[in-house]
Amino acid sequence: MAIIATEELGKDYHLGPHTVHALRGVSVSIEPGEFVAVMGPSGSGKSTFMNLLGCLDRPSAGRYWLDGQDVARLSRDQLATVRNAKIGFVFQMFNLLPRTSALENVELPLLYGGISSRERRQRGRARLQAVGLADREHHHPSQLSGGQQQRVAIARALVNDPAVILADEPTGNLDTRTSVEILALLQRLNRQGLTIVLVTHEPDIANYASRRLVFRDGRLRTDDHAEPLDAVEALKSLPEEDEAVA
Amino acid sequence: MLLQALRIALRSLKVNKLRTALTMLGIMIGVAAVIAMVSVGAGAQARVAEQIQSLGSNLIIVLSGSSNAAGVRLGQGSQTTITEDDASAIAREVPLVQVAAPSSRGNAQVVYGNLNWSTGIQGVTADYFEARDWPVEVGRPVLQEDVDGATKVALLGQTTALNLFGDADPIGQIIRIKKVPFTVVGLLSRKGQSSWGQDQDDVILIPLSTAKKKVLGVSQANARSVGSISIKIRPDEDMAEAETQIRALLRQRHRLQPYQDDDFWLRNLSEVLQTQEESSKVMTYLLAAIASVSLLVGGIGIMNIMLVSVTERTREIGLRMAVGARSRDILTQFLVEAVTLSLIGGVIGIALGIGGSNAISALAEWRTVLAPSAIVLAFGFAAAIGIFFGFYPARKASRLDPIEALRYE
Ligand SMILES: Nc1ncnc2c1ncn2[C@@H]1O[C@H](COP(=O)(O)OP(=O)(O)O)[C@@H](O)[C@H]1O
Ligand SMILES: [Mg+2]
Numbered sequence: 001m002a003i004i005a006t007e008e009l010g011k012d013y014h015l016g017p018h019t020v021h022a023l024r025g026v027s028v029s030i031e032p033g034e035f036v037a038v039m040g041p042s043g044s045g046k047s048t049f050m051n052l053l054g055c056l057d058r059p060s061a062g063r064y065w066l067d068g069q070d071v072a073r074l075s076r077d078q079l080a081t082v083r084n085a086k087i088g089f090v091f092q093m094f095n096l097l098p099r100t101s102a103l104e105n106v107e108l109p110l111l112y113g114g115i116s117s118r119e120r121r122q123r124g125r126a127r128l129q130a131v132g133l134a135d136r137e138h139h140h141p142s143q144l145s146g147g148q149q150q151r152v153a154i155a156r157a158l159v160n161d162p163a164v165i166l167a168d169e170p171t172g173n174l175d176t177r178t179s180v181e182i183l184a185l186l187q188r189l190n191r192q193g194l195t196i197v198l199v200t201h202e203p204d205i206a207n208y209a210s211r212r213l214v215f216r217d218g219r220l221r222t223d224d225h226a227e228p229l230d231a232v233e234a235l236k237s238l239p240e241e242d243e244a245v246a
Numbered sequence: 247m248l249l250q251a252l253r254i255a256l257r258s259l260k261v262n263k264l265r266t267a268l269t270m271l272g273i274m275i276g277v278a279a280v281i282a283m284v285s286v287g288a289g290a291q292a293r294v295a296e297q298i299q300s301l302g303s304n305l306i307i308v309l310s311g312s313s314n315a316a317g318v319r320l321g322q323g324s325q326t327t328i329t330e331d332d333a334s335a336i337a338r339e340v341p342l343v344q345v346a347a348p349s350s351r352g353n354a355q356v357v358y359g360n361l362n363w364s365t366g367i368q369g370v371t372a373d374y375f376e377a378r379d380w381p382v383e384v385g386r387p388v389l390q391e392d393v394d395g396a397t398k399v400a401l402l403g404q405t406t407a408l409n410l411f412g413d414a415d416p417i418g419q420i421i422r423i424k425k426v427p428f429t430v431v432g433l434l435s436r437k438g439q440s441s442w443g444q445d446q447d448d449v450i451l452i453p454l455s456t457a458k459k460k461v462l463g464v465s466q467a468n469a470r471s472v473g474s475i476s477i478k479i480r481p482d483e484d485m486a487e488a489e490t491q492i493r494a495l496l497r498q499r500h501r502l503q504p505y506q507d508d509d510f511w512l513r514n515l516s517e518v519l520q521t522q523e524e525s526s527k528v529m530t531y532l533l534a535a536i537a538s539v540s541l542l543v544g545g546i547g548i549m550n551i552m553l554v555s556v557t558e559r560t561r562e563i564g565l566r567m568a569v570g571a572r573s574r575d576i577l578t579q580f581l582v583e584a585v586t587l588s589l590i591g592g593v594i595g596i597a598l599g600i601g602g603s604n605a606i607s608a609l610a611e612w613r614t615v616l617a618p619s620a621i622v623l624a625f626g627f628a629a630a631i632g633i634f635f636g637f638y639p640a641r642k643a644s645r646l647d648p649i650e651a652l653r654y655e
Contacts, residue, residue: 077574080567095561095568097565
């Protein structure tokens with residue numbers, strides 16, 4: 001069964017007398033364990049599509065099943081509960097809480113899932129370890145590099161054992177080497193069975209995904225599968241010096 | 247969840263220490279002002295209430311002597327115009343009257359052993375104690391037989407007893423008033439200062455008849471004349487009506503023509519004090535109201551800072567929503583933050599208010615009364631302000647659109 005299934009998904013924005021058709025009937029199905037890159041020029045509807053997939057917004061038309069559940073007509077608070085249980089977000093700007101330790105940042109989604117503080121701590125530590133930052137749990141975001149901050153954000157996205165990770169330009173603020181490191185991490189998680197949908201406008205980044213969805217004018221134009229590059233291999237050919245810049 | 251919200255609130259308050267302190271200052275000053283002002287008002291009220299208590303309730307006093315045309319009263323007893331018969335007539339003919347007790351007063355030197363003390367001597371009848379709400383603490387009051395038989399018995403006020411006997415038991419002892427020996431039969435309970443500042447416990451009560459014969463002397467004009475009549479009106483009766491009836495009766499008995507002034511002086515003191523009590527209550531409310539304004543201003547300060555905080559933390563709110571916070575989680579978080587601000591400010595304000603109230607009573611020598619109810623009220627008021635002024639910013643936060651909030655720069 002598909003983790004994500006949309007049927008003629010549409011989204012209109014009303015700006016005074018004008019209506020912007022941001023998304024015009026997108027039907028797509030994503031199976032468990034896929035690593036999907038969403039591409040397209042600016043204004044083509046990528047973010048709108050991701051916001052709908054992430055249950056941050058409701059579609060104007062069409063249907064959407066997330067992990068078998070019809071979520072297109074849920075209320076605001078029901079959507080919040082779905083996000084909490086099924087979705088992990090990774091943002092371009094990391095969006096970590098300032099003056100808050102890495103561990104507490106990772107625990108944040110569990111806070112709204114009514115998980116006991118002991119279990120929160122335990123799961124938070126495990127995810128930090130999974131992204132290789134076990135020794136940074138008490139660091140605040142300002143004491144971490146960009147790549148480390150994005151790893152904390154990925155740990156936070158993982159902490160709820162979500163059905164899918166949605167990442168909107170996760171490498172947009174990182175240098176090349178750090179970007180590939182983050183992709184290596186995502187590929188590793190994907191190989192362990194995690195479903196990932198990633199938005200990017202860089203073809204270099206999209207090459208690490210196994211499937212590419214290309215949007216144009218709110219429509220899905222291309223949907224093709226390709227053998228992905230291996231980020232770990234790619235790292236070997238990248239110059240070491242970049243490490244210092246990160 | 248609430249505990250969690252409290253922890254988040256405390257953290258965010260800690261991040262901006264100076265701002266938090268300044269915001270709390272408004273509530274602190276407001277709460278302190280309410281507590282200090284109410285304690286001043288309550289102090290004034292307590293003073294008046296005490297005076298009413300010491301005066302005796304529902305008391306009307308008739309003094310002999312006239313208030314002449316110019317409104318200047320000649321000294322008390324300068325004309326002995328009222329009599330024991332007036333007192334019995336008032337008790338008999340005015341139904342509103344519970345009891346009317348005639349008495350006469352003078353000063354005399356009192357000797358016990360080698361101690362002597364100059365004090366007020368009050369000749370009274372058995373009704374006097376009821377009329378003045380003045381119970382006997384030890385021993386017995388003046389009885390009808392004492393008045394009939396002009397016995398030489400005396401009751402001491404607390405001040406007099408202290409000056410003549412110290413801590414010793416005065417009952418049964420012999421004292422000399424103007425060289426006449428009297429047996430002390432009772433000790434009066436403490437009455438305290440009168441509203442005009444006189445020590446009412448510096449007194450000796452003896453039977454009226456004995457007083458006239460042996461101590462104060464008898465008026466040549468009328469052997470039945472007395473200095474004053476203390477009249478107790480029945481509970482819940484109209485004091486003004488009683489006053490009118492008593493005045494009419496006395497004028498009739500004294501055969502005064504309509505154009506003539508009263509040849510007696512009639513005072514309803516409890517009415518005066520009740521008016522004072524009313525006005526001190528009004529003053530308390532007024533002070534509390536003025537102080538509340540500063541509390542209100544403090545609340546507006548909280549709202550202001552919370553609105554700034556919501557704007558500053560828009561991205562944080564968006565993130566919390568994205569990872570699963572429902573509207574009410576966000577609402578709770580910001581509401582708890584506002585209430586925490588106001589409650590911490592409130593607690594410090596209570597301490598300041600108590601200190602301020604003590605300072606006022608020490609420096610200005612005003613009586614202040616710290617009512618626990620006022621403290622609880624001020625604290626509750628601070629909490630209510632936090633909820634009231636925190637609600638709008640919190641609701642604003644909870645209604646943010648997660649997508650826009652996440653994108654907010
Ligand atoms: N909140 C909004 N209100 C109005 N129009 C919007 C809004 N969000 C997006 N749009 C419009 O919808 C279209 C698609 O936008 P978006 O999904 O952000 O594209 P992309 O992420 O591919 O750059 C654009 O024309 C954009 O201007
Ligand atoms: Mg976009």
